[in-house]
Amino acid sequence: MSPPTFPTPPSEDSRESDAGSTEPRPTLKTGDSGDDVMLLQARLAALGVLTSPVDGIFGPATEAAVKEVQRRVGVEPTGVVDERTAGSIADVTEEDADLGPGTTGGSTPGTPEPKSRLVVNETNRRLVITGPGGKVLVLSPLERRTIPEDDFEDFKPLLDDLQRRSVVALPPNEASNALGLILGGAVWALVIFGAFGLFRGSSTYWIVGAAAIALAVIILAVAAKLGRTAVWRWTLQLAALVVILAVGIALPGSAVYFSAGVDQLVQAAYFDGTLPQDQLDLTLLGRGLQLLFLAAVSLLPALLYFLFDRQQLRTLREQFERHMFRLDPSIQTLADVRAKYGTLLEEAYGPVLSHGGGRLLPGRRSPVLVATIVITLGWLLTLLNPDVGLITDRAGIIQLFQPDPSTIVFGFLGAYFFALMTIQRGYARGDLRPKTYTQITVRIFVAIIFAWVLQLSPGDDEAGYLLLLAFAAGIVPETAIVWLREGLRGKPGKEFSRWMAERDPLTNLEGIDLYDRARLLDEGITNVEGLAHHDLIELLLQTRIPAPRLVDWTDQAILYLHVGTSSVETDEKPPMSRQDAIRQLNAHGIRTATDLEQAHWEAKERGDLDTFLQIVPGLRAGTPPRLSIILDTIRDEEWMANLRNWHKPVHLFEHTLDWPPSAPAEAAAEPELPTDAGNGVPEPATPASLAPAG
DSSP states (O other), rough: OOOOOOOOOOOOHHHHHHHHHOOOOOOOOTBSSSHHHHHHHHHHHHHHHHHHHOOOOOOOHHHHHHHHHHHHHHHHOOBBBBBBHHHHHHHHOOOHHEEEEEEESSSTTTSSSOEEEEEEOOBHHHHHHEEEEEEEEEEOOOOOEEEEHHHHHHHHHHHHHHTTTTTTEOOOOOOEEEEEHHHHHHHHHHHHHHHHHHOOOHHHHHHHHHHHHHHHHHHHHHHHHHOOOHHHHHEEEEEHHHHHHHHHHHHHHHHHHHHTTTTHHHEEEEEOOSSSSHHHHHHHHHHHHHOOOOOHHHHHHHHHHHHHOOOOHHHHHHHHHHHHHHTTOOBBHHHHHHHHHHHHHHHHHHHHHHTTOOOOOOOSSHHHHHHHHHHHHHHHHOOTTTTOOOOHHHHHHHHOOOOOOHHHHHHHHHHHHHHHHHHHHHHHOOOOHHHHHHHHHHHHHHHHEEEEEHSSSSTTTHHHHHHHHHHHHHOOOOOHHHHHHHHHHHHHHHHHHHSSSSOOOOGTTTTOOHHHHHHHHHTTTTTTTHHHHHHHHHHHHHHOOOOHHHHHHHHHHHHHHOOOOOOSSSSSSSSOHHHHHHHHHHHHTTTSHHHHHHHHHHHHHHHHHHHHHSSSSSTTTTTTOHHHHHHHHHHHHHHHHHHHHSSSOOOOOOOEEOOOOOOOOOOOOOOOOOOOOOOOOOOOOOGGSSSSSO
């Protein structure tokens, strides 16, 4: 679809034909929207007086542009497009209006592209900046806008003032040193190469030397593009990949070669003549397929990590900064984010680099290598089958892929199944990190230990139920704990179960499954209490779990903890357990602590507060309602202010800043929200740095 265009100046014939038309042009003013406004904005943009997007909304930027044209063509600058103004805008040309710099007509062929400057809105508010010549620059919240150098000079005094107040940032243009670095390196390489070539002029020398120079130029180009830090990370990444490939191929290859006695089989077939050729070929084929399978299943988890397409670090930083504006009520500008969380950001994503920071997160690759070694050894234990000798038919090949029926092998298979599902979840979510592989390694060893314990049970180690139990223990170790509890009946079993069982597991919350729990375990969160009181900001930085889900889980965890478990008998009925109380609240649509506060406030507004407080019955007559006490206790929870701020309706605030800049006006604080329910964190007042100048 082509962009809308405002009517061009009419010809004499069209003027005569339109003379008899009595249909008036529509009047456009601030607050209007639609196709007519889009046509107007497109015409103003073509004349160079409107730099904001053509969105079909008649806002302050469009009004300022209309006033500018009205002043330059001799019409009273009202900012309203009546019939006279519309005709003037349609008739005026760029030369007649004397619009000067800022025209968006593009560059003439053969002329260099105009220089530009980057302007960054450091606030979560829409900024409408009016320059000294009446030009308007509109910046969306947190927008990075590149504007022509000429327009930048018009706005520069006001932009400099806003930069001092941390409202906008004006990053310097990064001069690319790629060409100089490449040429300088290439010149020195050629000089050294030519000097040695005078004395060693063999063809091999020249071929190898030319390849070395080409490789050096490529490395220099990559270094100039990504920076030394990124190149070093990619070098370590490549080295780790080579070592892991060697482990995943060399270990199974050596094991298969020596266990099958390949050298003896070849000796017997080709030198001694005691082994038929067809049996040797079938045996080598089976062992080759076995080797390929062992290498594939051993390397698959690690290869998914190296194939994982990471997000740009700058993208991750900007995503985190946007979340902070919603989550932290004290944040007003990006300068606040950097002052409060700058150290955490550098630890998570590294320093800010001009090119975006690359695609590799900081961290060691050794956990991936260790996990690959452990997984390879596990698969060798599972499928090596050294007792299979010569293969004479297809059944012999299938026998090579039959796992050994023991609890240790099936415990490993369960842990490997869990590892694949965990890695697949992290791969899809963009949250695949080396610490995930540490958990996989530990899970495999735990599964093997449980398998050894299962072997102590009476009966055959190859019994079907024991193998299934070992497999389940590899996926969920709690399965083995339940089995031990049932096996140790009586007081010892109860004491052991009480000691081993996890109190308030994370799966008691909605939306957390087995793999989410495993990911949170990587961050040291083992139960509901740990989640409710963990550093929510750190979770946002260290995991790629979507921020709304983390916020919702924390909100649920706080309510879960404060509902508590009734251990005191009530006057009329047995005590309501925590799970029953949670289900009762859920039946009324209350899932989280902020839901409870909001419902309490709405009930008070409706006048049925007493009925609301009886959703969860109290303990005894004469005691305060249970929900009232819960509301009192959650009000001062550490993260409640952040959760309330997150759930506030998102409004687009707009600030108009005019030239000349003056001392910031003292902004009046907005009215506070109701505080009776504990959700009354005052709306932050417009900061002085954002107050309209003048």
